[in-house]
Structure formats: structure tokens, C-alpha cells
Amino acid sequence: EDAQDQMEQANQDSNKVNNSSRILVFVRLRPMAKKEKEAGSRCCIRIVNRKDIYLTEFASSGNDYLRLKRLRGRHFTFDAAFPDSTTQQEVYSKTTAELVEGVLQGRNGSVFCYGATGAGKTYTMLGTVENPGVMVLAIKDLFTMMRQRSYDGNHAVHLSYLEVYNETVRDLLSPGRPLVLREDKQGIVAAGLTQYRAYSTDEVMSLLQQGNQNRTTEPTRVNETSSRSHAILQVVAEYQVRDSAMSLVNRVGKLSLIDLAGSERALATDQRTLRSIEGANINRSLLALSSCINALVEGKKHIPYRNSKLTQLLKDSLGGTCNTVMIANISPSNLSFGETQNTLHWADRAKQIRTKACEVNEERFQVPVLDLDQSKLLLELQKEN
Ligand code: ADP
Numbered sequence: 003e004d005a006q007d008q009m010e011q012a013n014q015d016s017n018k019v020n021n022s023s024r025i026l027v028f029v030r031l032r033p034m035a036k037k038e039k040e041a042g043s044r045c046c047i048r049i050v051n052r053k054d055i056y057l058t059e060f061a062s063s064g065n066d067y068l069r070l071k072r073l074r075g076r077h078f079t080f081d082a083a084f085p086d087s088t089t090q091q092e093v094y095s096k097t098t099a100e101l102v103e104g105v106l107q108g109r110n111g112s113v114f115c116y117g118a119t120g121a122g123k124t125y126t127m128l129g130t131v132e133n134p135g136v137m138v139l140a141i142k143d144l145f146t147m148m149r150q151r152s153y154d155g156n157h158a159v160h161l162s163y164l165e166v167y168n169e170t171v172r173d174l175l176s177p178g179r180p181l182v183l184r185e186d187k188q189g190i191v192a193a194g195l196t197q198y199r200a201y202s203t204d205e206v207m208s209l210l211q212q213g214n215q216n217r218t219t220e221p222t223r224v225n226e227t228s229s230r231s232h233a234i235l236q237v238v239a240e241y242q243v244r245d246s247a248m249s250l251v252n253r254v255g256k257l258s259l260i261d262l263a264g265s266e267r268a269l270a271t272d273q274r275t276l277r278s279i280e281g282a283n284i285n286r287s288l289l290a291l292s293s294c295i296n297a298l299v300e301g302k303k304h305i306p307y308r309n310s311k312l313t314q315l316l317k318d319s320l321g322g323t324c325n326t327v328m329i330a331n332i333s334p335s336n337l338s339f340g341e342t343q344n345t346l347h348w349a350d351r352a353k354q355i356r357t358k359a360c361e362v363n364e365e366r367f368q369v370p371v372l373d374l375d376q377s378k379l380l381l382e383l384q385k386e387n
């Protein structure tokens with residue numbers, strides 16, 4: 003184990019030398035659902051050492067004997083694997099708290115949840131009023147720390163919540179016409195997207211729940227939120243601090259939290275025309291995501307971000323100057339074996355992505371900070387002139 007620690011340390015050091023970092027990949031196992039129990043599921047996931055996952059295929063769940071034998075006991079290892087007893091707070095602390103600290107230093111960060119429909123993505127990201135998820139806990143942390151650190155209480159949090167459905171981008175906080183993506187200095191932005199200024203954590207949960215209700219629902223499954231919609235929450239945190247030379251520094255950091263559409267194959271959905279068009283488009287976005295991941299892993303010069311709306315919006319998160327975390331959600335049931343295997347495969351692949359060194363967004367004021375009375379005096383002097 004010592005040797006492994008040393009190797010990990012060496013890897014981390016070489017990352018520093020190369021001035022790049024890698025995507026951190028976590029896996030969260032959810033508890034067995036009642037429905038799954040009733041269907042006679044067996045648990046096919048075993049988590050060991052808080053980072054190793056053993057995936058077992060049971061002979062009864064398939065009919066290709068050779069394939070079963072080969073796949074039996076497949077092993078994956080991640081930055082951490084969370085058993086089904088892990089609390090929302092633990093998931094937040096281990097996956098996202100560090101990114102939030104980075105955001106306060108002016109470094110952009112992004113977290114995305116990947117997995118099949120029903121695997122626990124929305125629970126992890128949004129959660130419930132009793133058990134709020136990563137989105138809410140991150141904003142809570144941002145508020146607390148900015149209140150403590152900001153100069154003269156100068157801080158602001160702005161939220162935007164958008165959806166990519168069927169290659170169309172929509173504002174979830176102010177539903178209406180589809181939004182157009184534009185390229186500007188900061189990268190790709192959705193023109194006209196609502197920037198909602200939040201003043202407390204309390205209002206955030208209900209705002210996001212409302213936003214989630216605006217996610218496109220499938221006509222055939224009215225009571226469920228869509229499994230084909232990608233939701234992206236962007237949190238911009240801006241505040242002023244004094245640096246060691248007592249000048250005022252304006253820090254801006256952006257945190258993107260992404261609840262991806264279900265990763266199950268389009269084959270598993272029904273084949274009616276509309277559905278299959280939508281399926282094809284979801285495939286386009288997730289397919290584009292997987293091609294980008296492949297191209298990044300292989301160190302290709304050209305990364306095909308332009309192939310879908312989702313990858314255009316995630317460009318900065320995947321290959322840009324940003325700290326990125328991926329959370330793969332899985333069910334314990336052997337009935338979801340294929341989906342789980344697929345999810346773990348992509349999660350394993352994502353571990354190899356190297357991102358560029360993170361830049362710091364900050365603006366330094368030339369004048370040193372004066373105390374309040376002095377600055378009033380200065381203002382008055384300026385007025386007189
Ligand atoms: P997804 O967004 O991936 O389709 P959901 O987050 O909606 O899946 O989860 C499906 C169901 O499982 C929901 O009823 C959710 O409350 C429940 N669930 C998911 N993860 C957990 C968890 N870690 N603990 C308890 N319940 C969970």
C-alpha cells in the first residue's frame with residue numbers, strides 16, 4: 003500500500019510539473035429500491051477500501067455463458083466509491099467542497115453526474131428538502147465563506163439553470179423560447195439566459211425544484227421528469243477581498259453543476275417516431291460527450307465540441323481551464339447490470355482526461371483600500387473637482 007501511495011504522490015507531482023490536472027472520478031451506489039427488491043434483484047456491486055468496485059454478473063441474468071464467465075468479478079478503481087449508506091453531506095464534502103474553495107480563489111469548477119435513469123443523479127445533485135444535494139450544499143458553503151471573507155460584506159451569488167433537450171437549450175428559471183448559443187470572451191454562453199441573484203440558501207432549493215419542474219417531461223411518462231434532458235446549473239460567485247498588500251481584489255469564480263440525461267442506450271426506449279428522434283438527439287449529445295472524452299484521453303488536437311449543444315456548453319469543463327469532478331451514479335441491482343457496466347466503463351475512461359492548469363479570475367484594484375471615512379472624503383473631494 004505504501005508503494006501505491008508513493009506512486010500516487012509521484013503522479014500528483016508529475017501533474018504539477020506538467021501544469022495540468024485530471025478529472026476526479028467518483029462513483030455513488032444508491033440503495034436498492036423497493037421495486038427492485040420486489041422483482042427479486044440481487045446486489046451485483048461490492049465496494050472495498052472506499053475506492054474499489056467489484057461488479058458481478060450473475061448467470062441467471064443473461065444467456066451468453068462465455069460472456070458471463072469473462073465478465074464475472076470485474077474490478078474498477080476510482081478516486082472514491084461511495085456505498086449506499088453515504089450521506090448527501092459526505093458526498094458533497096468529498097467531491098465538491100474543494101472545488102468550492104477553488105471557486106472562492108477565482109478558479110472555475112464543474113461537477114457532472116452521469117448514469118442511467120433512476121441511478122440517483124438528480125438525488126445527488128438536487129436532493130430533497132430534508133436531504134439537499136450537491137447543488138444546494140455548494141451554494142450554502144459559498145454563502146457562508148463569502149460572508150466570512152468578503153471585504154465590507156461585498157459579495158453576490160448569481161444562478162442560471164438551463165436545459166438541453168432534443169438539441170434545444172431552454173432557460174429553466176424563466177421558461178420561454180429556446181436560447182441561442184454564442185461565443186464570447188468567456189467561452190460559449192446562452193444568449194438571454196436569466197441570471198438570478200440569490201440572497202440566501204433557503205430560497206435556492208425551492209427555486210431549483212421549480213426549475214426542475216420546468217424540465218421537459220415525456221408525454222408518455224407525465225409523472226416523471228425526463229430521462230432525456232440535461233440540466234446545467236451555473237453558479238457565479240463574486241466578492242471583494244483585501245490581499246496581503248491591502249489592495250482590493252475582485253474575485254469571480256464559476257461553478258457548473260450538471261445533471262446529465264440518462265445514459266441508457268436509445269435501444270432500450272420505445273421505437274415510436276418522435277421518441278426515436280429524441281433518442282437519436284440524446285444519443286447525439288451523449289455520443290458527442292463520449293467522442294470528446296475519447297479525443298481528450300487520446301490527446302488529439304481536435305476535440306469535437308461542436309457536435310452537440312451539450313459539448314459546446316461543457317467545453318470549458320472538459321478540456322478548459324477548470325477543475326472537474328465526475329460522479330457516476332449506479333444501482334446495486336443485477337437487473338441494471340448492463341447499464342452499470344456501461345456507466346463504470348465511461349467513468350473509468352474519464353479518469354484519464356487531463357485538463358489544462360486552472361486560471362485564476364481576479365481583478366486587482368490599483369489603489370489601496372482606504373477606511374470608510376477616508377473613502378467618503380475622497381468621493382467628496384472628487385465631486386468637488
Ligand atoms: P436519476 O436522476 O438518475 O434518474 P433519481 O435521482 O431520480 O435518478 O433517483 C431515482 C430514485 O431513487 C428517486 O426516488 C430517489 O429519491 C432515489 N434515490 C436515488 N439515490 C438515492 C440515495 N442515495 N438514497 C436514497 N434514495 C435515493
Ligand code: MG
Pocket residue numbers: 123124125227
Ligand atoms: Mg433525474
